[in-house]
Amino acid sequence: MRVFNSLTQRVEELLPIEPGHVRFYTCGPTVYNFAHIGNYRAYIFEDLLRRTLKYFGLRVTQVMNLTDVDDKTIRGARAAGTPLKSFTQPYRDAFFADLRTLAIEPAEHYPAATDHIPEMIALIARLFEKGVAYRSADGSIYFRIAAFPEYGKLAHLDRGGLQAGARVAQDEYDKENAADFALWKAWDEQDGEIAWDSPWGRGRPGWHIECTAMSMKYLGESFDLHTGGIDNLFPHHEDELAQAEAATGKPFVRTWMHCAHLVVEGRKMSKSLGNFYTLRDVLARGYSGREMRLALIGAHYRQSLDFSFVALDAARASLQRLDAFRARLAGLAADKAAAVPPPWAVQAETAFGVALADDLGIAEALAALFTLVTAGNRALDANQVAPADAAAVLALLARLDAVLGFLEPEATVAPPEMLALLDARQAARKSKNWAEADRLRQEIAAQGWVIEDTPKGPRLKKG
Numbered sequence: 031m032r033v034f035n036s037l038t039q040r041v042e043e044l045l046p047i048e049p050g051h052v053r054f055y056t057c058g059p060t061v062y063n064f065a066h067i068g069n070y071r072a073y074i075f076e077d078l079l080r081r082t083l084k085y086f087g088l089r090v091t092q093v094m095n096l097t098d099v100d101d102k103t104i105r106g107a108r109a110a111g112t113p114l115k116s117f118t119q120p121y122r123d124a125f126f127a128d129l130r131t132l133a134i135e136p137a138e139h140y141p142a143a144t145d146h147i148p149e150m151i152a153l154i155a156r157l158f159e160k161g162v163a164y165r166s167a168d169g170s171i172y173f174r175i176a177a178f179p180e181y182g183k184l185a186h187l188d189r190g191g192l193q194a195g196a197r198v199a200q201d202e203y204d205k206e207n208a209a210d211f212a213l214w215k216a217w218d219e220q221d222g223e224i225a226w227d228s229p230w231g232r233g234r235p236g237w238h239i240e241c242t243a244m245s246m247k248y249l250g251e252s253f254d255l256h257t258g259g260i261d262n263l264f265p266h267h268e269d270e271l272a273q274a275e276a277a278t279g280k281p282f283v284r285t286w287m288h289c290a291h292l293v294v295e296g297r298k299m300s301k302s303l304g305n306f307y308t309l310r311d312v313l314a315r316g317y318s319g320r321e322m323r324l325a326l327i328g329a330h331y332r333q334s335l336d337f338s339f340v341a342l343d344a345a346r347a348s349l350q351r352l353d354a355f356r357a358r359l360a361g362l363a364a365d366k367a368a369a370v371p372p373p374w375a376v377q378a379e380t381a382f383g384v385a386l387a388d389d390l391g392i393a394e395a396l397a398a399l400f401t402l403v404t405a406g407n408r409a410l411d412a413n414q415v416a417p418a419d420a421a422a423v424l425a426l427l428a429r430l431d432a433v434l435g436f437l438e439p440e441a442t443v444a445p446p447e448m449l450a451l452l453d454a455r456q457a458a459r460k461s462k463n464w465a466e467a468d469r470l471r472q473e474i475a476a477q478g479w480v481i482e483d484t485p486k487g488p489r490l491k492k493g
């Protein structure tokens with residue numbers, strides 16, 4: 031598999047340090063609010079990457095951190111008058127619920143920053159030993175970028191430009207150089223009760239040290255893959271890299287991958303423009319997580335993704351087409367054992383794999399899927415699909431869905447009152463009361479459920 035590496039600026043073969051096992055770090059959410067759809071675009075890109083690696087037979091160990099101490103979480107907890115953990119907990123829970131809604135596979139580890147303060151302190155101590163950390167007059171600890179000549183190599187910064195450009199903020203902190211960044215922030219009144227003891231006095235970690243300490247703890251001092259949104263590239267990832275390599279003297283990460291922005295109807299998403307959406311806002315308009323997943327997955331990760339409700343409607347129509355195709359196959363396959371898939375399906379699966387192996391070419395992979403649907407419907411229309419072929423195509427689609435995660439409708443069990451409406455509709459149909467049957471169908475639809483007629487009788491699925 032080949033991917034674009036932000037560090038080398040080239041598309042390269044992804045070769046894990048330990049053959050067959052990709053160790054992979056993902057910058058996770060700051061749990062001070064509900065994550066917005068731009069965040070989920072990045073998490074879905076990372077999920078696609080994770081699932082694709084597994085599709086190609088690689089083992090994946092993925093770590094996603096939870097930032098539960100920083101300026102925003104502290105401000106929120108202080109404003110709410112609650113301890114930090116009680117303030118962040120509902121947003122952590124909401125985040126994991128959203129991941130399930132979007133069928134994002136769980137990572138192997140979700141370390142929270144506040145559970146890893148000793149690791150961060152130990153790393154800062156190593157940076158002191160190496161002469162790249164220093165204490166300022168207010169007691170905060172900074173990283174001395176002048177002592178790490180490779181600073182800027184990930185974001186491809188011109189060091190001269192970096193220092194001149196950063197001078198604007200020179201009066202802000204008591205630092206040797208305006209571009210130096212905080213490893214540890216000394217306690218001040220804004221922090222209230224939120225502080226930890228360290229060899230340098232009470233305070234709290236800087237954001238960048240959180241990710242370096244936690245990634246190295248779970249993945250080792252050198253690992254394969256680090257991802258995030260393009261906003262994370264500088265300064266966050268540059269600083270993570272500088273901290274790790276200055277401390278260990280080893281290459282930190284082989285491959286860095288960054289996902290482009292999400293825009294809404296061509297404009298940057300912002301609260302002031304009224305086009306700022308959380309996932310919950312989108313669901314409240316009657317869309318499903320499955321529709322949202324397809325709308326967010328379809329553009330190549332290095333291109334900005336233009337989100338709109340028109341695009342969500344298009345995702346809904348595409349899913350209806352996919353569902354109808356799978357229902358046709360299921361009706362034909364019944365309980366037949368799978369044979370070798372027909373050539374039009376084999377070709378599509380090959381094209382799908384080739385596209386993903388080339389820097390996650392999802393647009394081409396989806397094109398291969400829809401070409402399969404067109405060819406399959408044509409063959410079904412011509413009665414050229416035997417039951418065992420239909421079973422084989424369904425099995426093939428299940429393999430593709432291990433990557434896509436949206437073919438199988440959400441496995442939601444309908445509540446009893448919906449099942450009662452379904453029974454009433456069946457009774458109405460039996461007594462040929464078509465008007466009543468139709469009224470009941472509409473009532474079911476109004477509650478967000480769709481009746482699917484299967485060979486085993488009707489069932490309900492989430493619309």
Ligand SMILES: [Zn+2]
Nearest residue numbers: 057058241266
């Ligand atoms: Zn991070």
